[in-house]
Amino acid sequence: DIQMTQSPSTLSASVGDRVSITCRASQSVTSWLAWYQQKPGKAPKLLIYKASTLESGVPSRFSGSGSGTEFTLTISSLQPDDFATYYCQQYNSYSFTFGPGTKVDIK
């Protein structure tokens, strides 16, 4: 299975900050990479797919980039609703695997 890692594991930031989360794959996943947001007690929500395509209804302050083995999720101006845990996930090959998550909390 392809192993996914994320950094940092926790990120403390303030409203209005620009934040970036890095996701790395143990082998190339080309562009088949998705990002999800999860809030406590809720199911994950798809934010970005194919590395950089914004899911319908997701605010444009979220963006994704990268290909191969290294990817980045960027929030251009952090909003109160964005404090959550973010997961990357590869779907280039079975079995589909998720990163361990990055928790974004209030500084």
Add this chain to the structure above:
Amino acid sequence: QLVESGGTLVEPGGSLRLSCAASGFTFSNYYMSWIRQAPGRGLEWVSYINPSSRAIYYGGSLKGRFTISRDNAKNSLYLEMNSLRAEDTAIYYCARSVGFSYGRFDYWGQGTLVTVSS
């Protein structure tokens, strides 16, 4: 909308069947997946099934203990779990699978909690 049910406390070695009721989309047109999340832990893809039930894949850690199935007439997805272990304790989500390899998950249920303990 996806609504899971069937999660409960079960003893090690026991069996359980989870259900997921779908509405608001044409269930019979979509691949569907089960994904689980151990308490305080990350996400693990469990299995998926194609619309006709002819293509089924499982995550590598399950070793034949779980069986996914669906009933398109009832708009329902199922997960039969046998020989349950403590490490199977998790919230189990059903999700709609779309895109390349049907590997991204665009709609999720609220989850159902399975606890394996004596």
